[in-house]
Amino acid sequence: MLDNFQPIDDSVNSNTTLSQALLFMKEHRYWSETTFDSYQYDVKLFEAYLTSQGLKNTLENGQHLSIVNRWIVQQKENDVAYKTIMRRIAALSSLFAFYKDLGIVQTNAFKASSVPEEHVEPHSRTLELDDLKMVYGAVEGLKKEGIYIGVPIKLLLFTGFRNHAITKLKVENINWEEDLIVYNQKVRNSKNKVQVLPLPPKFME
Incomplete structure (x- = not known):
């Protein structure tokens, strides 16, 4: 059984794309297909942002706080809902937390990031x-x-x-x-x- 075992650093490293890293992570999580689809959707959005900035969509490039913060700012400027941005950050934070624990990346910039909460009054009060x-x-x-x-x-x-x-x-x-x-x-x-x-x-x- 151990003859086919490969250490994680032979499978995933800091130059692995985010999508590939997510697929590897999926093998170690008890996710439903809908949960994985949600994670994959958010990861691909961040990958597209990295590409638009002239960067490769790798774990290495995705771990920098300045890049993550710029991505958040761009979403706010595009009027993406606060809860949607928070969901995307949570998904990417889970990915980077996994690989930080394994020593593949050094930081989890998504965990350190925050989104200024919108102060919007509710449309109507709760019914009594x-x-x-x-x-x-x-x-x-x-x-x-x-x-x-x-x-x-x-x-x-x-x-x-x-x-x-x-x-x-x-x-x-x-x-x-x-x-x-x-x-x-x-x-x-x-x-x-x-x-x-x-x-x-x-x-x-």
Whole structure:
């Protein structure tokens, strides 16, 4: 068994591309395919940035704080959402933490970086119990007038979906046996994961 063993420094070194390094790391992680796809997407974005700066997309070039900070600034200038930037930083930080622990790189600039948080007021306040009672009362009132909007309104409340997400739902998104909605759109959500959302059985009826 040990005859085929190769030390990591024979497989990956500081001149290895980020994508190749991620593939090697995948062999030592219990990732789902969606998790790996998310990491790969973020790694390729950073690789594209390195290339645009005239640099090779290697572990060596990706570990410098000045380069990482410039990448963050560029994303902010391109109006990339704060949470999206933070997710990308977390993905790259995991990659470099892995290879720092193995002695392949010396630093993890992503862990040392930060993104100035946006101070944006929420679009609306959180609903209190009295607010929910008013919403249900309004739904029942409209029902008596022949206006049936209870299903979409309650679906919004139970799932936290926004209007655009509800308009994308199809019958095949509903798992009737398990009382679930499985929301898997081609457009990635903030965590790049399929959303599995349980619904109350009475609502499913």
